[in-house]
Amino acid sequence: MRSSSSMVAAGKAGKHSGVALVDVRVGTPAQGRDVPKLDDSQIEARLRSLPGADRVTARALTKVHLAGTTNTVLVNFYRGDAPAEAEQIVEGQHWPSGPGEVAVGPSFLKQHGLAVGDRTTMYLNGRQTDVTVVGEVMLGNAQAMDSDWQTATELAPNTSAVDYTVQLGPHADAQAYVRGIEEADPGLHPSLRSDSPDAATTTVVGFSSVFTLLLTIVAALGVFNTVLLNTRERRRDLAMLKSIGMTPRQVVVMTVTSVAGLGAVGGLIGIPLGAVAHRLLVDHAGVLTFPESMKDVWHAPQLAALTLAGVAIAVLGALIPARSAARLTIAEVLHNE
Structure with missing residues (x-):
């Protein structure tokens, strides 16, 4: 973007x-x-x-x-x-x-x-x-x-x-x-003369928006799959925690929090990688030379928002399996064991 x-x-x-x-x-x-x-x-x-x-x-x-x-x-x-x-x-x-x-x-x-x-x-x-x-x-x-x-x-x-x-x-x-x-x-x-955006700009913005949406969905699905497998492997541990008084809400919070940190780390790692990729793209456009003012698109509020976006994607992907784990009953786990 x-x-x-x-x-x-x-x-x-x-x-x-x-x-x-x-x-x-x-x-x-x-x-x-x-x-x-x-x-x-x-x-x-x-x-x-x-x-x-x-x-x-x-x-x-x-x-x-x-x-x-x-x-x-x-x-x-x-x-x-x-x-x-x-x-x-x-x-x-x-x-x-x-x-x-x-x-x-x-x-x-x-x-x-x-x-x-x-x-x-x-x-x-x-x-x-x-x-x-x-x-x-x-x-x-x-x-x-x-x-x-x-x-x-x-x-x-x-x-x-x-x-x-x-x-x-x-x-x-x-x-x-x-x-x-x-x-x-x-x-x-x-x-x-019309002051409407040119076709090239519209195409680039449209493609970037669709590509960003697809990456967000793929990342969320990746988190969903990881958390789902993790909760299945930890069914016995979750049952023990619930047996000593952990509420379903606490199970959801614990599961979501465990991946929120990973989402923040992913966002922090992705920001410098994205900045490098952006500079490589604009510096090698070939038919277009961007001045430095147009390359300077990274600002503190946007960087913070991108980091939070990583957390949001992780939480979004973990929410459904976390709720599923919260509904897991002790009797069901013992029966499966």
């Missing part, structure tokens, strides 16, 4: 809870849509001028060749306010903020044999520019890089944005803003 906590935190990264985001795509003939009447700079100015706009980010998408490989890679060039990806830098100096700076994901670094701080060269239409990897983003496409708009002007001076992301203010009317874009230019196609 701690791994799912890291995954949930990763899914929320870059999302502004309670703040509406509007994605605005620029229509092109290839898409069968109207072309905007406004040019690139006018579109950005209009988006900023509409009521409710707080931050506007323009993005251009271009294929370039990278030194040392024959394949092309995609480059996202950003202009305006920093995109949500800027908050996902897990290693390096900063998000690209000047010419010749790029940020990439862990898969890209691994596939192209690069590391933060390395330099490489981009080629596009006879032009070239040297770039430096200044940051590693938490999650990224293995064939895509993120860069600043100033780098785009060096490679392709006439680059235009293909889409815009608008972050609205806390009390802005998102639907009114979308209508305002549609009225401003029919060649702009806005859509309100």
